[in-house]
Amino acid sequence: MPIYDYRCESCGKPFAARHGFNDPAPACPHCGEVSVKRIIVSAPAVAGGLLTNAGDSRRASKEQLQDKWAEETPKLRKKLVDKLGEDFVNKNAPTLNTKFE
Numbered sequence: 281m282p283i284y285d286y287r288c289e290s291c292g293k294p295f296a297a298r299h300g301f302n303d304p305a306p307a308c309p310h311c312g313e314v315s316v317k318r319i320i321v322s323a324p325a326v327a328g329g330l331l332t333n334a335g336d337s338r339r340a341s342k343e344q345l346q347d348k349w350a351e352e353t354p355k356l357r358k359k360l361v362d363k364l365g366e367d368f369v370n371k372n373a374p375t376l377n378t379k380f381e
């Protein structure tokens with residue numbers, strides 16, 4: 281399953297969660313808040329987020345991360361374009377364009 285980055289709207293802390301694309305957002309692991317926002321990130325930011333989760337049992341190797349990214353990015357990009365438009369995606373998530381087209 282892909283890993284998504286979220287930011288809690290209550291305590292403001294970022295966290296990563298692994299779940300299916302169409303599953304609902306998870307609750308904040310820090311305070312239990314269910315109002316969390318998915319963050320649109322680049323591949324390096326995803327890697328950084330994983331690395332900062334020390335003690336997280338879901339840690340992935342760099343290779344696993346790249347595989348996941350390659351697998352999920354086209355799907356994520358399509359969804360974003362459908363929802364937000366080509367211009368928004370080009371401006372806010374250029375990484376989604378450059379690597380896998």
Ligand SMILES: [Zn+2]
Nearest residue numbers: 288291308311
């Ligand atoms: Zn929180």
